[in-house]
Amino acid sequence: MLEYKGYVGTVDYEPDDKTFHGKVIGLSMDGIHFEGASAEEFEQAFRDSVDDYLAWCAEDGREPDKPYSGNIALRVDPGIHRKASIMAGASGMSISKWIESQIERA
Incomplete structure (x- = not known):
């Protein structure tokens, strides 16, 4: 790349x-x-x-298309959503910050 x-x-x-x-x-x-x-x-x-x-x-006179906006549309199984919410809360983070930290680790 x-x-x-x-x-x-x-x-x-x-x-x-x-x-x-x-x-x-x-x-x-x-x-x-x-x-x-x-x-x-x-x-x-x-x-x-x-x-x-x-x-x-x-x-x-137009704005260039930006490669990454910082927004990710994510659809997951409700059970996974629940687990992510619990893990985020236990870590003292919002779901977005917790998911970001998991992606960063990967």
Whole structure:
């Protein structure tokens, strides 16, 4: 994975055309794709694509899609919800903070 200015890109190799392909993940509205024939070219294409996207948003007068908002919609079995609530309370945390701590540990 690549990271630049808070954006994260995937890395895939296509042996048929001997190129690296990637996309920025975590965006809800826009798609950013890039490619390169070498690792250096690929990494530069990723950075250039993010910069181009941010410049395009600025020129268009719109806010860029942020890769992560900090909000996670989570649906679980009611029994798991109950267990999480009990564990959070026992730890002196809100459910959100407790789940965050569990993800951080993982």
